[in-house]
Amino acid sequence: MLYALLYPLHTTYSAFNVFRYITFRTLLAAIMALSISFVLGPWLIARLTSLQIGQQIRPDGPATHLSKAGTPTMGGVLILFSLTFATLLLADLTNPYIWLAVGVTISFGLIGFVDDYRKLSRRNAGGLTGKQKLGAQCAVATVTAFLLAAIPGFDTTITIPFFKDLRPDLGWWYIPFAVLVIVGTSNAVNLTDGLDGLAIGPVMITGVTYLIFTYVSGHAKIAEYLQVNYVAGTGELAVFCGALAAAGLGFLWFNAYPAQMFMGDIGSLSLGAALGIVALMSKQEIVLVLAGGVFVAEAASVIFQVASYKLRRKRIFRMAPLHHHFELLGWPEPLIIVRFWIVSIICALGALSTLKLR
Ligand code: 57M
Numbered sequence: 001m002l003y004a005l006l007y008p009l010h011t012t013y014s015a016f017n018v019f020r021y022i023t024f025r026t027l028l029a030a031i032m033a034l035s036i037s038f039v040l041g042p043w044l045i046a047r048l049t050s051l052q053i054g055q056q057i058r059p060d061g062p063a064t065h066l067s068k069a070g071t072p073t074m075g076g077v078l079i080l081f082s083l084t085f086a087t088l089l090l091a092d093l094t095n096p097y098i099w100l101a102v103g104v105t106i107s108f109g110l111i112g113f114v115d116d117y118r119k120l121s122r123r124n125a126g127g128l129t130g131k132q133k134l135g136a137q138c139a140v141a142t143v144t145a146f147l148l149a150a151i152p153g154f155d156t157t158i159t160i161p162f163f164k165d166l167r168p169d170l171g172w173w174y175i176p177f178a179v180l181v182i183v184g185t186s187n188a189v190n191l192t193d194g195l196d197g198l199a200i201g202p203v204m205i206t207g208v209t210y211l212i213f214t215y216v217s218g219h220a221k222i223a224e225y226l227q228v229n230y231v232a233g234t235g236e237l238a239v240f241c242g243a244l245a246a247a248g249l250g251f252l253w254f255n256a257y258p259a260q261m262f263m264g265d266i267g268s269l270s271l272g273a274a275l276g277i278v279a280l281m282s283k284q285e286i287v288l289v290l291a292g293g294v295f296v297a298e299a300a301s302v303i304f305q306v307a308s309y310k311l312r313r314k315r316i317f318r319m320a321p322l323h324h325h326f327e328l329l330g331w332p333e334p335l336i337i338v339r340f341w342i343v344s345i346i347c348a349l350g351a352l353s354t355l356k357l358r
Contacts, residue, residue, distance in 0.1 A: 002089045022215065026238045029090040030246035036082035037250020045254060045261050048072035053120055055262055062319070062327045071259055074116050076267020078254075079200075079247045080109045083274075086243040095236045096151050100144060101277050102240070107140045108186055108273035112265030127265065137183045137269070145178035148280060153232050161287045161351075164227045164358040181285055182276035188295035189272030191302060191321045196259040197252055198323060198337050202294040202344035203271045204248040209291045209348040210278045211241035216355065217282040226355050229283040237278055244274055257334050287354050293347030294340050298322050 003019055010016040018024050048054075054070035084102055091098045114136075115127035128136075149156060156174035160166040170177055193199035216222050218235020248271070254260045263271075272295070279288040289296055298321040305320035317325035326336045 001093060003092055004094075022218075022235050022238050025090040026211065026215075026242035029086040029239045030242040032089065033082040033086040033243040033246040034250045036085060037078055037247055038253065040078055040081070041250065041254045041261075044075065044078050045072050048074060048261065056119060062324060064327065064333065068259070072261040073120075074113070074264040074266050075251060075254065075261035076109065076112065076263035076265075076270060079251045079263065079267050080106065080270055082247040082250060083240075083243045086247070087240050090243075091239040092236050095233050097233055097237055097281050098240060100147055100151075101237060101274065101281065104140065104144045104182065104277050105270045105274040107144075108137065109266050109270035111136045111140070112267065112269035115265040115269075134183070134187075137186060137273075138179055141179040141182040141273075142175065144182060144277065145175045148178060148277075149174055151233075154281075157229065157283070158285050159229055159283045159287070161290070161354040162358050167229065177285075178280050181280055181288065182273050184299070185276035185279070185288065185292065185295065186269045186272035188292065188299040189275070190265060190268040192295050192298045192323070193263060193268040194321060195323050195327075195333055195337050196257040197255050198340055199268055199271070200248045200252050200255055200263065201337070201341040202292065203275065204245045204252070205341070205344045205348045206275050206288075206292050206295075207241050207245035207248060209351055210275065210282060210284070211238050211245065212352060213282040213284040213287075213355075214238045214241055214278060217284070227358065228355065231281065231283055234281050234283075237281055240274075241278060244271070257337060284351075287351045290354075291348055291351035293350075294344045297343075301325070 003025060006016050007019040010019070049072050053072055053074055055068060055073045057065050057069045084106065087098065087102055093099070111133065115133060119127040148154060155169065156171055157167045157169045158177070160168070189199055189203060192202065214234050214237035216226060216228060217231050218233060218237070220230055220232075223230035251263065255263065275288065275292060279285050301317055301322040302320045304316050308314055308316045318328035319325055323336055323340070327333070
């Protein structure tokens, strides 16, 4: 909005020319999202506490979690608000990628909100059933996939990391593929969100990784130089990614150990979907498995644990998702969190290296 209002003034005041640059607007969106999170965070925590929106703790988890009962949850609303506000203010609103990214993020946030609300209103740790949640996620993701494929100039090819000449066209298979990426990422982030700052750290790191990927994919010259898929218009998503990472940083201030608030499903489901959609739009879909390696490891630990128990009646991990395993091994919570962040940074660097190693 600010872009539409201020940039035209550059004919009179040349200083406003700076609004033309995605890099400048990304920086401004990040500063704005961070400031909003800092300013509104304490107010939100007080409000959630007075409304008694506190976390219910499952009795079958690690005992260290029992003391977290009552911690305000649904803090994801802070991330969603600062992300959306900063993006709509600084991105080019004639760009369809921006609207689709914001739309799918908010829609997944709404699914998360319903889940969180049910948990709170029924005063137990169970919200929507697995089938209800998955059904709603798949429905929103399917609509999103069709809208994405219909954007003029967007094709249904995908990028295979390390192979610059291999860009298979999935045709109609692109729809289920896109649904898998969005829904899979959303649930993987949700599974990761089980220790203070554990999910938001890698969300920020992956967000910055995709800030770079979207900038590259939307820049004709850089895309040509690096021989990656050029998708006109996707550079604008750098503003969205910058706001996402900064909104996450602001939230981390309050979610850092010992957390003053949790993000709730409203945060985890929406942030995962946001990463999924930017990965699709920038045509860096497969490499998300590496960039979001921590989320993949957490989700895979659950899949292997369940499969192993069903087939062999034996567990691989003391408890899944993976962070519970390390808790039960006796690792202190901050140690697990920081080590997962370190792994996430290494994964992000590995993902970025695919821009050159091809
Ligand atoms: C999210 N939610 C946290 C908070 C957060 C299929 C199965 C593996 C699913 C999985 C599951 O339910 N995962 C979903 C995990 C919960 O946090 C809330 O949920 C939101 C995110 N959705 O924002 O609102 C708890 O996590 C802790 N927490 C923090 N700091 C934070 O910043 O400490 C969260 C955020 C909070 C708090 O204690 O209450 C959660 O863990 O419930 N299920 C599991 O994870 C369960 N695993 C399991 O059953 N494993 C089995 C099989 C099925 C694989 C096995 O290993 O054999 C465990 N989860 C818990 N207790 N809590 C089991 C025991």
